[in-house]
Amino acid sequence: MNKVILFNKRPVGKPTLDDFKFVEEEQPEVADGQVLLKTLYVSVDPYLRGRMTEAKSYIPPFELNKPLQSAVVAEVVESRLEGFKLGDFVTGNLDWKEFQVSNGSGLNKVDGDAASLSAYLGILGMTGLTAYFGLTEIAHPKSGETVVISGAAGAVGSVAGQIAKILGCRVIGLAGSEEKIHLLKSKFGFDEGINYKKTADMKHAIAEAAPNGVDIYFDNVGGAVSDAVLANINKFGRVPLCGSISNYNDTEVDLGPRIQSTLVKNSVLMQGFIVSNYSTKFKDGMAQLSKWLQEGKLEYAETVVDGFDQIPQAFIDLFEGKNNGKMVVKI
Amino acid sequence: MNKVILFNKRPVGKPTLDDFKFVEEEQPEVADGQVLLKTLYVSVDPYLRGRMTEAKSYIPPFELNKPLQSAVVAEVVESRLEGFKLGDFVTGNLDWKEFQVSNGSGLNKVDGDAASLSAYLGILGMTGLTAYFGLTEIAHPKSGETVVISGAAGAVGSVAGQIAKILGCRVIGLAGSEEKIHLLKSKFGFDEGINYKKTADMKHAIAEAAPNGVDIYFDNVGGAVSDAVLANINKFGRVPLCGSISNYNDTEVDLGPRIQSTLVKNSVLMQGFIVSNYSTKFKDGMAQLSKWLQEGKLEYAETVVDGFDQIPQAFIDLFEGKNNGKMVVKI
Numbered sequence: 001m002n003k004v005i006l007f008n009k010r011p012v013g014k015p016t017l018d019d020f021k022f023v024e025e026e027q028p029e030v031a032d033g034q035v036l037l038k039t040l041y042v043s044v045d046p047y048l049r050g051r052m053t054e055a056k057s058y059i060p061p062f063e064l065n066k067p068l069q070s071a072v073v074a075e076v077v078e079s080r081l082e083g084f085k086l087g088d089f090v091t092g093n094l095d096w097k098e099f100q101v102s103n104g105s106g107l108n109k110v111d112g113d114a115a116s117l118s119a120y121l122g123i124l125g126m127t128g129l130t131a132y133f134g135l136t137e138i139a140h141p142k143s144g145e146t147v148v149i150s151g152a153a154g155a156v157g158s159v160a161g162q163i164a165k166i167l168g169c170r171v172i173g174l175a176g177s178e179e180k181i182h183l184l185k186s187k188f189g190f191d192e193g194i195n196y197k198k199t200a201d202m203k204h205a206i207a208e209a210a211p212n213g214v215d216i217y218f219d220n221v222g223g224a225v226s227d228a229v230l231a232n233i234n235k236f237g238r239v240p241l242c243g244s245i246s247n248y249n250d251t252e253v254d255l256g257p258r259i260q261s262t263l264v265k266n267s268v269l270m271q272g273f274i275v276s277n278y279s280t281k282f283k284d285g286m287a288q289l290s291k292w293l294q295e296g297k298l299e300y301a302e303t304v305v306d307g308f309d310q311i312p313q314a315f316i317d318l319f320e321g322k323n324n325g326k327m328v329v330k331i
Numbered sequence: 332m333n334k335v336i337l338f339n340k341r342p343v344g345k346p347t348l349d350d351f352k353f354v355e356e357e358q359p360e361v362a363d364g365q366v367l368l369k370t371l372y373v374s375v376d377p378y379l380r381g382r383m384t385e386a387k388s389y390i391p392p393f394e395l396n397k398p399l400q401s402a403v404v405a406e407v408v409e410s411r412l413e414g415f416k417l418g419d420f421v422t423g424n425l426d427w428k429e430f431q432v433s434n435g436s437g438l439n440k441v442d443g444d445a446a447s448l449s450a451y452l453g454i455l456g457m458t459g460l461t462a463y464f465g466l467t468e469i470a471h472p473k474s475g476e477t478v479v480i481s482g483a484a485g486a487v488g489s490v491a492g493q494i495a496k497i498l499g500c501r502v503i504g505l506a507g508s509e510e511k512i513h514l515l516k517s518k519f520g521f522d523e524g525i526n527y528k529k530t531a532d533m534k535h536a537i538a539e540a541a542p543n544g545v546d547i548y549f550d551n552v553g554g555a556v557s558d559a560v561l562a563n564i565n566k567f568g569r570v571p572l573c574g575s576i577s578n579y580n581d582t583e584v585d586l587g588p589r590i591q592s593t594l595v596k597n598s599v600l601m602q603g604f605i606v607s608n609y610s611t612k613f614k615d616g617m618a619q620l621s622k623w624l625q626e627g628k629l630e631y632a633e634t635v636v637d638g639f640d641q642i643p644q645a646f647i648d649l650f651e652g653k654n655n656g657k658m659v660v661k662i
Contacts, residue, residue, distance in 0.1 A: 050596070222591040244592040256589040260553040261575040263603030265381070270601040272594030 002027050003308055005096040007062045011052055014249045014319055019052070020068070020312040027099060034101045035084045037074035039308070042096060042329040043121040044315040045070060045155075046245045047274075067095035071126055073110070073117045074100075084109075091120050096311055098331065115293065122326030123300040124289055126275050127155035131218075132285045133278040134240035135163050138271045139216045143168030146210045148229050151220030152190065153180035153301070155326035156242060159289075160218045161190050162298050169216070172209045174202075174225055176321045183324055187299050202228035213237075221245050227256050230268075239270040249319060301325025333358050334639055336427040338393045342383055345580045345650055350383070351399070351643040358430060365432045366415045368405035370639070373427060373660040374452040375646040376401060376486075378605075380579040398426035402457055404441070404448045405431075415440075422451050427642055429662065446624065453486050453657030454631040455620055457606050462490035462549075463616045464609040465571035466498070469602045470547045474499030477541045479560050482551030483521065484511035484632070486657035487573060490620075491549045492521050493629050500547070503540045505533075505556055507652045514655055518630050533559035544568075552576050558587050561599075570601040580650060632656025 001024040008021035030036045048070055051062045062068060072094040076084050081104050084090075090107040094100060110120045122128060134156075135141055147164040151157040152173025161171045161184070172192040173184040181193035192209040199205045206214065206229055213234035219226055222244030233239070263270060278285070292298040303323040305314040311329045318327055332355040339352035361367045379401055382393045393399055403425040407415050412435050415421075421438040425431060441451045453459060465487075466472055478495040482488040483504025492502045492515065503523040504515040512524035523540040530536045537545065537559055544565035550557055553575030564570070594601060609616070623629040634654040636645040642660045649658055 219591065222589060226589075226591060241591050241595050244589075244595055254589045254592075255586050258553060258557075258575075258585045258587040259590070260550065260557060260572050260603070261579075261585075263601060264572050264575055264605070266603060267605060267608055268603050270594060272591070272597060272599045274595070274598060277598055 001025065003098045004067050005308075005311060007052070007064055007066060007068050009064065010054065011049075011249075013251045015049065015052065015312075015316050017312055017316070021065075022309070025097075028101045030078050030080055030101055032080050034103055035076050035081045035107075036078035037090065037094065037100050037102055038077045039072055039074050039094070039098055039100070039331045040089075041073040041118045041121055042308075042311055042331065043071040043125070044311065044318060044327050044329060045126070046243055046318050048315065049249065049319075067097060069093055069095055071121050073120055089117060091125065098308055114290065118302055118304065118326075118328050118330070119293075119300065121328050122155050122302060123159055123293065123298065124286055127326055128159050128289050128300075129278070129282060129285045130156045130242050130275040131159035131163060132289060133275060133281070134218055134242050134273060135160055135167070135216075136285075137278060137281075138240040138269075138273060139218065139238045141167045141169050141216055144170075145215035146170045146172065146212055146234075147216040147218065148172045148174065148206065148210065148214050148232075149190075149218045149220070150174045150225050150229065151243070151245065152184055152188075152193065153324055154220060155323075157218070157220050158184070158188050158301060158325050159298065162188050163292075164216070164218075165189050166292065166297055170210075172206070174221075174229075180321075180324060183301065187301065189299075196225050203231045206232045216240075218242075219244070223254065224256065227259075230259055230262050233262065233266055233268055235266045237266055237268040239268060241270060241272040242274070245319070303327045305329045307331070332356065334429045335398050336639075336642060338383070338395055338397060338399050340395065341385065342380075342580070344582045346380065346383065346643075346647050348643055348647070352396075353640070359432045361409050361411055361432055363411050365434055366407050366412045366438075367409035368421065368425065368431050368433055369408045370403055370405050370425070370427075370429055370431070370662045371420075372404040372449045372452055373639075373642055373662065374402040374456070375642065375649060375658050375660060376457070377574055377576045377579060377649050379646065380650075398428060400424055400426050402452050404451055420448060422456065429639055445621065449633055449635065449657075449659050449661070450624075450631065452659050453633060454490055454624065454629065455617055458486035458657055459490050459620050459631075460609070460613060460616045461487045461573050461606040462494060463620060464606060464612070465549055465573050465604060466491055466494050466547075467616075468609060468612075469571040469600075469604060470549065470569045472498045472500050472547055475501075476546035477501045477503070477543055477565075478547040478549065479503045479505065479537065479541065479545050479563075480521075480549045480551070481505045481556050481560065482574070482576065483515055483519075483524065484655055485551060486654075488549070488551050489515070489519050489632060489656050490629065493519050494623075495547070495549075496520050496522075497623065497628055501541075503537070505552075505560075511652075511655060514632065518632065520630075527556050534562045537563045547571075549573075550575075554585065555587065558590075561590055561593050564593065564597055564599055566597045568597055568599040570599060572601060572603040573605070576650065634658045636660045638662070
């Protein structure tokens with residue numbers, strides 16, 4: 001039998017295990033023009049929380065009693081589709097199933113020798129590309145500028161900080177544990193790290209860490225942390241916004257100081273984005289990230305959880321910040 | 332004797348007449364390399380409120396016991412400076428004085444026959460250019476798009492709306508009186524107007540006026556009005572921010588729903604700016620605005636107040652929305 005995870009009910013506030021349902025179905029049959037895929041790695045990502053609500057967003061909401069989906073690395077275990085052969089590795093936005101068939105649409109073959117397979121869900125996948133395009137297409141870092149990154153130990157933030165370093169910036173990371181702050185400096189080469197959970201006056205702490213002010217704020221979290229960073233933003237500052245995990249689970253309106261007058265006073269650019277806005281440039285982005293990775297200029301961290309049954313819990317743990325770098329589930 | 336208005340004290344909240352001090356000084360003497368200028372029109376603008384605080388901003392704060400300054404149209408009444416002759420009209424950022432000397436720095440000659448002199452403080456001056464560059468450099472309107480403008484009957488908003496119409500957009504103006512709403516539609520050719528002071532549910536009212544959503548929000552005011560517009564913003568929306576008059580007089584932090592998640596979900600661009608960011612393009616902007624004005628494609632409104640002594644009150648009245656279009660004081 002084939003294990004499947006269905007969307008059981010829409011979470012109110014923080015997701016719980018009740019929102020997911022495990023079922024078993026018959027092993028799928030492969031027709032002509034199809035491949036059978038065996039799931040190897042499943043990506044869990046904060047943005048999936050958005051698909052669990054009914055609200056209009058950049059991708060349609062998940063449907064109840066249907067399988068959940070995310071980025072997956074799979075192996076071709078049977079092929080009746082030209083261009084795919086047994087043992088090929090592919091990525092795609094796939095169902096949370098142990099096995100599934102596909103007509104090949106949306107699948108990309110990946111090279112298991114060039115990098116570890118799970119890297120294609122992280123540094124060579126959506127999260128690495130999110131960091132890359134947020135910086136290169138929106139923030140345009142100049143050597144010597146000061147860059148602050150929230151969610152800095154996460155899958156996007158840790159790569160964004162390293163790219164900013166490669167481009168000659170001073171980089172300050174914000175994260176929520178001493179272990180993460182240590183990782184930022186020891187593994188990812190950040191200049192400074194601030195533990196927002198242990199810092200009473202974040203505005204002041206950022207001012208101290210960024211004596212020349214903040215030129216770029218790569219924002220993964222939103223909320224009060226962002227208020228404190230924006231209070232230190234420089235003239236012509238740039239703020240790529242790629243997530244706001246701090247309020248994905250909010251059930252009430254998230255109130256804070258209105259930021260418009262800060263943006264006017266300092267001629268600040270703020271740009272919300274999702275990585276697929278830059279899909280025509282994915283190939284270039286992946287080539288650059290692969291090159292840096294091979295040159296040893298980029299490090300990446302993964303939190304790998306074992307077992308298909310652990311996918312929902314791994315997802316829930318994202319909102320507790322239990323991951324260092326990319327959270328993936330190995331099947 | 333020469334009348335002068337000094338900055339008496341920093342306002343707390345809304346400015347009052349006590350914040351200004353009228354004094355008289357000797358008539359200035361003109362040295363070699365100087366001109367004597369007679370003030371004809373004085374511009375009063377919301378952004379001056381920012382210079383009355385000590386907070387860091389894009390221009391230095393006013394100093395206490397020194398003359399206040401703003402954009403002024405003046406006439407050369409004595410010249411010992413090459414390139415300036417008796418009867419020339421000039422604009423510049425000048426002191427609030429009836430007469431003053433200048434070495435010519437920062438003065439621009441204007442043509443009193445091509446347009447009314449006061450127009451150089453408005454539609455052919457900073458406010459017209461602010462509207463022009465906010466749209467052409469940030470918002471990039473496409474024909475058929477929906478544009479919402481706050482402070483729509485003001486000096487910037489009324490021009491921004493007309494330019495958006497010239498570029499083929501559907502334009503909805505937000506303003507604070509029935510008289511202004513009438514003006515938007517009858518004089519400036521807006522498609523719709525919403526009186527935010529008479530509308531309980533602005534979010535809903537904007538949704539009704541903009542059935543296809545909002546592609547561009549030209550924001551002059553900030554505050555709760557902006558929350559309602561942003562709740563209707565479309566994917567890839569653009570939000571030029573040129574002012575936030577609703578909270579210039581605030582003495583407490585202006586709280587509202589944090590907007591980051593809206594910007595992420597819809598890949599929205601928000602860009603604060605001041606007109607001087609585009610100073611290298613002023614000539615082109617003025618040429619385009621003059622052309623549209625001469626072709627009868629642009630209308631402008633002025634509220635002209637009479638008398639040097641009325642400058643402070645005219646400024647204060649801006650925050651009550653007592654102006655239609657550009658507020659100027661005729662000396």
